[in-house]
Amino acid sequence: MSAALVMFMIPGLALFYGGMVRAKNVLATVMQSFFTIGLVSVLWVLAAYSLAFGPDKGGLIGGLDYLGFAGVGQQPNPDLSPTIPHIAYAVFQLFFAAITPALITGAFAERIKFSAFALFTTLWLFLVYAPLAHWVWAPGGWLRELGALDFAGGTVVHMNSGFAALAAAIVIGKRRGFLKEAIVPHNLTLTILGAGILWFGWFGFNAGSALAANGLAATAFIATNTATGAAVLGWCLTDYMRRRKTTTLGAASGAVAGLVAITPAAGFVGPMGAMAIGLAAGIVCALAVSLKFKAGYDDALDVVGVHAVGGMLGALLIGIFASTGFNELGADGLLAGGGLALLGKQAVAVAATLAFSFSLSFALLKVVDLVVGLRVTEEEERAGLDISQHEEVGYAFAEGGGGMAPVPAGHAPAERAPATVRVPQGDLG
Amino acid sequence: MSAALVMFMIPGLALFYGGMVRAKNVLATVMQSFFTIGLVSVLWVLAAYSLAFGPDKGGLIGGLDYLGFAGVGQQPNPDLSPTIPHIAYAVFQLFFAAITPALITGAFAERIKFSAFALFTTLWLFLVYAPLAHWVWAPGGWLRELGALDFAGGTVVHMNSGFAALAAAIVIGKRRGFLKEAIVPHNLTLTILGAGILWFGWFGFNAGSALAANGLAATAFIATNTATGAAVLGWCLTDYMRRRKTTTLGAASGAVAGLVAITPAAGFVGPMGAMAIGLAAGIVCALAVSLKFKAGYDDALDVVGVHAVGGMLGALLIGIFASTGFNELGADGLLAGGGLALLGKQAVAVAATLAFSFSLSFALLKVVDLVVGLRVTEEEERAGLDISQHEEVGYAFAEGGGGMAPVPAGHAPAERAPATVRVPQGDLG
Amino acid sequence: MSAALVMFMIPGLALFYGGMVRAKNVLATVMQSFFTIGLVSVLWVLAAYSLAFGPDKGGLIGGLDYLGFAGVGQQPNPDLSPTIPHIAYAVFQLFFAAITPALITGAFAERIKFSAFALFTTLWLFLVYAPLAHWVWAPGGWLRELGALDFAGGTVVHMNSGFAALAAAIVIGKRRGFLKEAIVPHNLTLTILGAGILWFGWFGFNAGSALAANGLAATAFIATNTATGAAVLGWCLTDYMRRRKTTTLGAASGAVAGLVAITPAAGFVGPMGAMAIGLAAGIVCALAVSLKFKAGYDDALDVVGVHAVGGMLGALLIGIFASTGFNELGADGLLAGGGLALLGKQAVAVAATLAFSFSLSFALLKVVDLVVGLRVTEEEERAGLDISQHEEVGYAFAEGGGGMAPVPAGHAPAERAPATVRVPQGDLG
Amino acid sequence: MKLVVAVIKPFKLDEVKASLEGVGVQGLTVTDARGFGRQRGHTEVYRGAEYQVELLPKTRIEVLADDDAVEDIVKAIVDGARTGSIGDGKVWVLSVEQTLRIRTGEMGGDAL
Amino acid sequence: MKLVVAVIKPFKLDEVKASLEGVGVQGLTVTDARGFGRQRGHTEVYRGAEYQVELLPKTRIEVLADDDAVEDIVKAIVDGARTGSIGDGKVWVLSVEQTLRIRTGEMGGDAL
Amino acid sequence: MKLVVAVIKPFKLDEVKASLEGVGVQGLTVTDARGFGRQRGHTEVYRGAEYQVELLPKTRIEVLADDDAVEDIVKAIVDGARTGSIGDGKVWVLSVEQTLRIRTGEMGGDAL
Numbered sequence A, B, C: 001m002s003a004a005l006v007m008f009m010i011p012g013l014a015l016f017y018g019g020m021v022r023a024k025n026v027l028a029t030v031m032q033s034f035f036t037i038g039l040v041s042v043l044w045v046l047a048a049y050s051l052a053f054g055p056d057k058g059g060l061i062g063g064l065d066y067l068g069f070a071g072v073g074q075q076p077n078p079d080l081s082p083t084i085p086h087i088a089y090a091v092f093q094l095f096f097a098a099i100t101p102a103l104i105t106g107a108f109a110e111r112i113k114f115s116a117f118a119l120f121t122t123l124w125l126f127l128v129y130a131p132l133a134h135w136v137w138a139p140g141g142w143l144r145e146l147g148a149l150d151f152a153g154g155t156v157v158h159m160n161s162g163f164a165a166l167a168a169a170i171v172i173g174k175r176r177g178f179l180k181e182a183i184v185p186h187n188l189t190l191t192i193l194g195a196g197i198l199w200f201g202w203f204g205f206n207a208g209s210a211l212a213a214n215g216l217a218a219t220a221f222i223a224t225n226t227a228t229g230a231a232v233l234g235w236c237l238t239d240y241m242r243r244r245k246t247t248t249l250g251a252a253s254g255a256v257a258g259l260v261a262i263t264p265a266a267g268f269v270g271p272m273g274a275m276a277i278g279l280a281a282g283i284v285c286a287l288a289v290s291l292k293f294k295a296g297y298d299d300a301l302d303v304v305g306v307h308a309v310g311g312m313l314g315a316l317l318i319g320i321f322a323s324t325g326f327n328e329l330g331a332d333g334l335l336a337g338g339g340l341a342l343l344g345k346q347a348v349a350v351a352a353t354l355a356f357s358f359s360l361s362f363a364l365l366k367v368v369d370l371v372v373g374l375r376v377t378e379e380e381e382r383a384g385l386d387i388s389q390h391e392e393v394g395y396a397f398a399e400g401g402g403g404m405a406p407v408p409a410g411h412a413p414a415e416r417a418p419a420t421v422r423v424p425q426g427d428l429g
Numbered sequence D, E, F: 001m002k003l004v005v006a007v008i009k010p011f012k013l014d015e016v017k018a019s020l021e022g023v024g025v026q027g028l029t030v031t032d033a034r035g036f037g038r039q040r041g042h043t044e045v046y047r048g049a050e051y052q053v054e055l056l057p058k059t060r061i062e063v064l065a066d067d068d069a070v071e072d073i074v075k076a077i078v079d080g081a082r083t084g085s086i087g088d089g090k091v092w093v094l095s096v097e098q099t100l101r102i103r104t105g106e107m108g109g110d111a112l
């Protein structure tokens, strides 16, 4: 059922993001995460899984043997999943592949065309995610052979999405009013709920990566939870230092930062190491999210500050706190007397991910911009993406009363057809 | 834990439906799903389980041996659940029995009396659900003996609720303003979240129906997810064809349509078959929901268009895509060289369900209408069911300030007792 | 995965509570539950687990052997968790320790300082929760030795939080406007969703307490669900008796009351006994929540009426309905021919919990009041805790338009800096 | 130039709007309001505690109009808003000293 | 016929309503508003970014009244709404040319 | 004493507020509104059914002002609110008979 938990993270992410945007963009934001589950669920089966986990081709990419899940059966696969059915492994991996591009959507939120998002996500899955997943997790993948550790996806999922997000924020440009207007979250209760669902689902993400309900899973579980708790405290502490107040958004953000940072380390560190990693993540990410104001890129929902930074932090700290005492398949970090060797390998993995993900994502975004155009018009942005991209509104509390008969799609609306559905968001000026 | 996942689907359904109604009816709509869990949880233990799964009586109904779960113990039951405790099977089935009537509530939403809903649900569980469940799943049930396939409840759950919904929409009549006023969803974020929870819980529904965490469960899992993803794309595609826009509600609806269509097929088809079923479901259901405008019945939340149509589609497509290659307990459909035999049996199951469920539900609704009256008054409908049926309001954002001391229930309110709780919905005209 | 389910209950609780407060306090209320997960996740690992479950010291408290989870490994612990890894047991217990103080927050909601809440929760975890958990669950704990039964935490979790809540309501005093103004729930859909999540997660709470997925877990599962369903009906019935209407909040509250009451009994009673316990809980708690109006303490979200009363009820009814027929490790209650012996032991447990929890909590609150002050100022209370404690607003639906550049924290805001973020709640008068 | 203000039952908004268009009105501004008057409120109940609610949802409409159009407009509003039951609301007319269309700067009658 | 308009602090609404009923007012219309004035706003912080909020929640009240009742009504509003701290709000009076009760068509004073 | 009322596009609120402060305005009251006029609405689609929405979100501003400040204020509003595209909204001016500051009881110009 771990796979189900990971799947559930994506609606959680949808809420986490949806609560942070303005009311006029809530549906478009939620839609981007939700649609991604559907899109990736299909593309993964068709070809992406094969590219990522098919028989190795030169350490760089997988072969096409598993197109359409051909040969992905109910028996364990000795190389990929000795302990569980091959198909169970493939579906577990599916949701990792689905949440990663969904994470990126936080960077270009509130201004991207739906068509551009859909095209970008498709290309990115094949050209960026699949290869990187192969490098890190597939037998023969060069980073895996190198000996870099990534328990549950710190590189493939978080750094990868975080660096792609940086590219996205730069290429698509700032939201209208960024640094001028008050662009604030419209419904933080959704964000807290989303964070809660992510925390819940992440147990499937990390503990599930043990690929068995055993002691290692329990170790990963406690590491995950401890880091997350510590990160909540870390972020709240940072907020408190600045204005003598904690914030709800800070607590929710801290939880995610902790989950991100512990992802690569979960199965390799103990509770106290996890606590250190989490605390560091909470503090560092709380400071990192302010970078965008100085650097001047508009990473709308702080994917860079949380996922890129948190992911790097976690990957590197493995080099310090990892110990074979917790997982003999792991390695010993600095504190466990393993010296700097592991730290070095981790650094290579980070650098490779940064270079590959950022540059290729950057290029893809440019291409998409040329093909369909990334950005909505000024009028559409002001009206909000819900109306302009989906012809829906997020909230209609007022009794509109009256209105017109719904016209079966395509037909011309009746001659005089007043309607007073409340459109509380934006303006169509 | 599969049972827990299925239980969780019902609050998910509550949100899925609750977001689609007008703000003045949100609580009443959510309440109908939530209350159903409670009601069925009690009735199932008392007698309904026994009627459905008690020792067969002439292929039509179960005996009364299991009243009050007497004899439903911790040991597996060779006939019903060879692999899991009998009591675990009984509770798993409980939630199927609970979500089915909850699905129907979408048809008479925004205008039914709470008392009528509660009475109807009780009668329907005993007189419609229990027998049909017996026919299809109980040893000796005539449809099961016939050899019709229903992996996880396409007939018993979806067609059954869908056809009952059709009867309900016809008997109770249209909402005031239907086809005249703009009756639009008030909070689609709830609907998306609900769809996400349903998707999550459905893994328990379908994978759980394997009654073991084995390869078959994994097969059902991937089939479920692939069909759902394809259906999201299918519905979005249909929306796109019509107005060059996708919609959030379409994506959420597509997911549910796909889940419905794959339910009967999950354990019998492969990933590609599932993809075909899902894609078809997304497109067909997207078109089917517009039928009501032409046919002129007011199926408020499209239970017919999604569950009846999607359920039929899935049941019939089994006859095409099923293959014993995926489940030797299954059968071979057209493409697997099984000829039309299976398709025929499936058609019989569909026809039997339609005839039985529609006609009996129709009759029950007429009875309930005579006994307590189905429909609220015009004034109550305009004020909204939240106020008129439950004396509550869904949202109170405005600072009322001031007000009166709460009166312990029953007592007369103080003489002059101003209060300014915001009632943002409806009007008490 | 049971532990994950229990963790998920806490965000559920956050929503359950968050929907019941006024809009201006929604974030602060949600924050208190969410922050508690983080805080306890850290404190538990550091020391609280050791105090609760470390080697017994005189039946009263645990030793410090497990500080920092030292020695809490992947092997089962013969005394604590013969069937699962010790660390899995420790983390499962962690979430019980986290939800208990979170439950208390319902009593001082809408008026407590965040700092006071955080300090109180920390002290309470070490000085009240840890000892009581030791008494009841740890080998050598005096209540456990006495033979009092508590399957999943009726005393430690529910009575404990309930009596602490009573102390809190008394010490902190009434909310401004209590019994004068209309203080009503602002978003009951959140509350229903929260109740649904609690119901879902509680299966992990109760069934998980069997510490194995076996027949006993199934028994606890069905007992939990049956009691909850019956309690929903019980509360709705009580509402109906009073005003011929059911309420949504009543249904949600009934579910929680039933879950509370069955918690200590889940593994010791059968479906029919559970039904009786649940029905009683629904009715008794529905009446109990009105006590506060007569007694004149302001238990904002009825923690006393639901958790203290429901917990006591469940603990005592074990003495009546328990039977070794369902769990040979249990005992026989009155109806199973066990006489009054068990009932007596249960009464001792209740009395001990009441005395210990109430008095010590009372003292702690007085101390916290002296140190940091429990209560916000009148102006802060009127403005709402979201603004005054966290400088955030819960909802911003209106297009503020315009505004100022965000100032990197700490810097002085620009000279003339208009902003029109909507603050729909409260007033800063 | 006059300003006709009306407070009506929310569900009557479209009928009022339609009948106003019927007499040639080309624009109006609507705000959500709550009203207290002869119409009795209702009771809300939360966990057994009852609250009397006396402020009911209403919709407030403003229409700028030339003096000679006022009579028709008031009539149109009444036609659209009347249910005959208590709580139908009020209409009142204020005199406007100056009117202007922001987009063009047109004044007076041309601003409408 | 006059229209008395007041902008007050939201939590004062009931006191104002009560004191208006005290002077015989039988109806009023309320809208939620936001106000900017001498009263300083507050700061909101999201992920370390600070926003100055200058528009504060206010409640707007409209009361139609016969000319000779205006004085009492204004007094009643002040009595109910005053806290003495900045931000208590304003009251202003407009002259109404015509009033009508939609339900009955009654005009002028009878419309109230 | 006058009351200047304006209906503008919501996203223009801050510019209007700023330009009003520019001409010395020290306070104003804002309400959310919906407007119907020449500006065409938009279409919403739910499960294939289309709805024409003609009421668009607007923001309504009220400013009490001394008679001689009115001209500047109207100009300031136009400056802040104009986009030149249809739907920019209206400004109208009413005459106020009496003004009062609740906190102090100051009347007329002193009340602002």
Ligand SMILES: Nc1ncnc2c1ncn2[C@@H]1O[C@H](COP(=O)(O)OP(=O)(O)O)[C@@H](O)[C@H]1O
Pocket: D007, D034, D035, D036, D037, D038, D039, D056, D058, D085, D086, D087, D088, D089, D090, E026, E027, E028, E029, E030, E062, E063, E064, E065, E101, E102, E103, E112
């Ligand atoms: N004196 C008043 N001033 C302002 N608004 C009023 C006044 N009296 C009534 N109203 C508004 O008119 C609405 C209907 O008035 P009410 O007396 O309830 O019914 P009716 O107008 O049919 O007699 C009220 O809800 C309120 O919004």
Ligand SMILES: Nc1ncnc2c1ncn2[C@@H]1O[C@H](COP(=O)(O)OP(=O)(O)O)[C@@H](O)[C@H]1O
Pocket: E007, E034, E035, E036, E037, E038, E039, E056, E058, E085, E086, E087, E088, E089, E090, F026, F027, F028, F029, F030, F062, F063, F064, F065, F101, F102, F103, F112
């Ligand atoms: N010139 C004005 N025009 C319209 N409304 C105003 C004006 N000045 C103030 N207000 C309203 O009155 C409220 C209180 O005004 P403020 O100056 O803050 O306090 P006080 O009225 O106590 O001096 C403001 O929030 C605003 O809603």
Ligand SMILES: Nc1ncnc2c1ncn2[C@@H]1O[C@H](COP(=O)(O)OP(=O)(O)O)[C@@H](O)[C@H]1O
Pocket: D026, D027, D028, D029, D030, D062, D063, D064, D065, D101, D102, D103, D112, F007, F034, F035, F036, F037, F038, F039, F056, F058, F085, F086, F087, F088, F089, F090
């Ligand atoms: N006659 C009117 N009375 C009251 N408000 C009006 C009137 N006409 C227009 N408005 C308001 O002004 C807004 C803009 O008017 P519109 O005709 O759409 O554009 P423009 O003012 O640029 O011609 C409308 O949305 C409505 O709120």
